[in-house]
Amino acid sequence: MKLYDFKGAPNPRRVRMYMAEKGISMPTQEIDLMAREQHEDAFRAVNPWCTVPVLELDDGTHICEAMTIIRYLEAIQPEPPLLGTTPVEQATISMWEHKLEVDAMLAVGEVLRNSIHRFAGRALPGPVDHEQIPALAERGRKRIAYFMELLEERLGESEHVGGADFSVADITALVAVDFAARVVEGLLDSHPNVQRWHESVSARPSAQA
Amino acid sequence: MKLYDFKGAPNPRRVRMYMAEKGISMPTQEIDLMAREQHEDAFRAVNPWCTVPVLELDDGTHICEAMTIIRYLEAIQPEPPLLGTTPVEQATISMWEHKLEVDAMLAVGEVLRNSIHRFAGRALPGPVDHEQIPALAERGRKRIAYFMELLEERLGESEHVGGADFSVADITALVAVDFAARVVEGLLDSHPNVQRWHESVSARPSAQA
Numbered sequence: 001m002k003l004y005d006f007k008g009a010p011n012p013r014r015v016r017m018y019m020a021e022k023g024i025s026m027p028t029q030e031i032d033l034m035a036r037e038q039h040e041d042a043f044r045a046v047n048p049w050c051t052v053p054v055l056e057l058d059d060g061t062h063i064c065e066a067m068t069i070i071r072y073l074e075a076i077q078p079e080p081p082l083l084g085t086t087p088v089e090q091a092t093i094s095m096w097e098h099k100l101e102v103d104a105m106l107a108v109g110e111v112l113r114n115s116i117h118r119f120a121g122r123a124l125p126g127p128v129d130h131e132q133i134p135a136l137a138e139r140g141r142k143r144i145a146y147f148m149e150l151l152e153e154r155l156g157e158s159e160h161v162g163g164a165d166f167s168v169a170d171i172t173a174l175v176a177v178d179f180a181a182r183v184v185e186g187l188l189d190s191h192p193n194v195q196r197w198h199e200s201v202s203a204r205p206s207a208q209a
Numbered sequence: 210m211k212l213y214d215f216k217g218a219p220n221p222r223r224v225r226m227y228m229a230e231k232g233i234s235m236p237t238q239e240i241d242l243m244a245r246e247q248h249e250d251a252f253r254a255v256n257p258w259c260t261v262p263v264l265e266l267d268d269g270t271h272i273c274e275a276m277t278i279i280r281y282l283e284a285i286q287p288e289p290p291l292l293g294t295t296p297v298e299q300a301t302i303s304m305w306e307h308k309l310e311v312d313a314m315l316a317v318g319e320v321l322r323n324s325i326h327r328f329a330g331r332a333l334p335g336p337v338d339h340e341q342i343p344a345l346a347e348r349g350r351k352r353i354a355y356f357m358e359l360l361e362e363r364l365g366e367s368e369h370v371g372g373a374d375f376s377v378a379d380i381t382a383l384v385a386v387d388f389a390a391r392v393v394e395g396l397l398d399s400h401p402n403v404q405r406w407h408e409s410v411s412a413r414p415s416a417q418a
Binding site for chain 2: 049057061063064065067068069071072075076087088090091092094095098099102103106123124126127128130131133135136139142143146
């Protein structure tokens with residue numbers, strides 16, 4: 001297997017952190033998103049959606065999208081479980097993971113891609129160009145404030161995001177919070193529960209992957 | 210178990226169609242989104258995220274979010290499999306399902322919620338109010354055109370969206386296409402593969418659920 005990766009982007013980090021927690025290692029190929037390498041023919045042949053991460057299987061099959069790759073790896077190597085073990089645990093982790101992807105990852109992406117010059121004309125990932133919408137960057141900031149409140153409340157009642165144990169919901173949350181910190185100063189201020197959790201999860205070796 | 214439902218909304222339809230395919234039935238409770246019942250205290254106690262569908266287990270646990278509910282039901286009743294059987298089948302279905310959720314369901318939602326009067330001040334689901342952004346409705350139309358192209362190409366090489374067999378990827382795709390048809394006239398014109406597939410999938414009794 002091989003992972004198409006990019007160190008500076010949040011979605012590949014979700015997969016790298018997951019792999020480090022599982023003790024899975026494989027060759028990686030860096031796709032330089034800053035140089036728009038994802039739009040070159042060579043990479044379009046791997047993933048016409050022009051996104052990383054992509055997992056390449058030994059038979060040449062390509063699996064796109066962070067959580068899909070994670071679920072695939074969990075299916076072929078279940079231990080240690082990071083998606084829960086019972087159906088209810090799995091559902092709790094899955095609903096939080098999904099919530100954070102939509103309300104946090106996408107919201108931070110909205111802020112970044114609709115405000116900084118580097119993303120002019122590239123306000124969404126993928127092969128189609130989209131102009132920036134400044135009002136969407138503003139809305140994204142409001143959405144970040146909401147997900148931080150949500151996370152603060154959740155981490156006041158639960159040790160980890162998906163329940164008592166560390167799971168993939170913590171991975172998505174950590175990546176989202178670190179991503180949000182790029183666009184919001186003092187993000188963790190007045191969020192003591194998130195701060196406690198962030199220190200603990202950031203101290204895991206996998207957080208450096 | 211009980212399902213909190215709303216007949217007029219696309220996400221609960223994904224779960225109802227899935228349940229019909231699996232032969233699962235349970236009591237449902239209609240939450241009238243037109244009357245903003247999802248924002249009332251009684252429903253906030255069920256789901257503070259103010260969205261349907263929600264699955265209520267017999268012990269009172271609430272599971273939110275369409276795909277999470279579907280994955281839960283698949284875990285407790287695997288037959289007939291609608292999420293694939295081998296890890297590679299599961300991954301192919303999952304990546305298409307996810308793609309259609311983000312590029313299709315969310316895009317159509319952007320058009321509807323940012324253009325029609327009924328959603329003024331309510332441009333995103335959930336407890337926080339957001340003003341409409343007309344440019345986002347326009348962008349959503351462009352995104353719909355892209356996912357229709359994507360689907361047309363996919364259904365030219367594959368009988369169903371997730372592979373040879375009918376799967377949950379077809380459910381999300383059908384719900385997304387029918388949802389998109391509310392905002393784009395002649396959506397299926399010049400998409401013969403989507404048309405062929407749409408006729409076949411719409412003829413399944415579950416499409417009426």
